[in-house]
Amino acid sequence: MLKPPPTRFTRRKSVSAERYDPEADEEEGDSQIVHPKSxxxxxxxxxxxxxxxxxxxxxxxxxxxxxxxxxxxxxxxxxxxxxxxxxxxxxxxxxxxxxxxxxxxxxxxxxxxxxxxxxxxxxxxxxxxxxxxxxxxxxxxxxxxxxxxxxVLKNAYEKRKVYESLLENVPMLKTLESYERMNIADALYSKTFEDEEIIIKQGDNADCMYFVEDGEARIAVKNMEVIPG
The missing domain is CATH 2.60.120.10 (Jelly Rolls)
Incomplete structure (x- = not known):
């Protein structure tokens, strides 16, 4: 197997010595970086x-x-x-x-x-x-x-705090360790539904689990007809 060729130029070293603290970072309106694009x-x-x-x-x-x-x-x-x-x-x-x-x-x-x-x-x-x-x-x-x-990281950090609080109130997740809830929180993303919009439909294949972040949801179950054998 071929080895990678030597680097053509000198790489910059020690550019990320500091650690980023999302809680200590204050937004500055004039610090936004903009690279013009067509x-x-x-x-x-x-x-x-x-x-x-x-x-x-x-x-x-x-x-x-x-x-x-x-x-x-x-x-x-x-x-x-x-x-x-x-x-x-x-x-x-x-x-x-x-x-x-x-x-x-x-x-x-x-x-x-x-x-x-x-x-x-x-x-x-x-x-x-x-x-x-x-x-x-x-x-x-x-x-x-x-x-x-x-x-990206600050948004992920703030999202994790919100979702961790949400997950702490879910009974079936009470037994999870803190780091396990953090992993779930990192995988969550918000999805918005209109009034009366169907979130899941009885009989559909299960492809997602939902946690109510805001608003109310109504649960309806159709009676299943049992056909004698």
């Missing part, structure tokens, strides 16, 4: 971020800030986008191109025109866990470390 670029970026799980719970205004804050990065064949062991500087969303994933010089996977990477080092203040090398010319959308933390 209509065509914004359309491509909007399509690229649609599958990203991390962005699913963001409010429209927060999502607007995410799109503003991301900048385009062109890559060439053989370029190291990130190197294992380096400190994290950006979160990346793939717009186009193919990329190989290496861990300890062994190729463990690849990206082909879609996907995202780089969030773990930013979320947990850890060194990069893998090396990502471009195997074709391509384009990435990048978000710097501080903006990622202030928009």
């Amino acid at each position: 209509d065509e670029q914004r359309k491509r970026l909007s399509e690229a971020v649609k599958p990203i799980f991390l962005f699913r719970s963001l409010e429209p205004e927060q999502m607007h800030c995410v799109l503003d804050a991301m900048f385009e990065k062109k890559v060439c064949v053989g370029e190291h986008v990130i190197d294992q062991g380096d400190d994290g500087d950006n979160f990346y969303v793939i717009d186009s191109g193919t990329y190989d994933i290496y861990v300890d010089d062994n190729m463990v996977g690849k990206y082909d025109s879609t996907g995202s990477f780089g969030e773990l080092a930013l979320m947990y203040n850890m060194p990069r866990a893998a090396t990502i090398i471009a195997t074709s010319e391509g384009s990435l959308w990048a978000m710097d470390r501080l903006t990622f933390r202030r928009i």
Whole structure:
């Protein structure tokens, strides 16, 4: 198996020494980072971020800030986008191109025109866990470390606090450990329903579990006719 080629340029080190504290972060109206984009670029970026799980719970205004804050990065064949062991500087969303994933010089996977990477080092203040090398010319959308933390991590932290409180009042989850409820809270996302809209229908296959965050829901059960055998 081929080993990744040597890095073409000197990587920046020790860029994320500080830990991010969501509770200590105060919003500053004039600190919003905006990278100007053409209509065509914004359309491509909007399509690229649609599958990203991390962005699913963001409010429209927060999502607007995410799109503003991301900048385009062109890559060439053989370029190291990130190197294992380096400190994290950006979160990346793939717009186009193919990329190989290496861990300890062994190729463990690849990206082909879609996907995202780089969030773990930013979320947990850890060194990069893998090396990502471009195997074709391509384009990435990048978000710097501080903006990622202030928009994405702060939202995730605040969402977790709200949902943890909600889950603590669910009788069937009382026996769970705190970290287990945190894992469930991280997987939850809000879904809004109109008055009289059907949430689930008797007889449908079960594909989701719902917790009432706000409002009221009515439960109705149809009588099932029993046919004598």
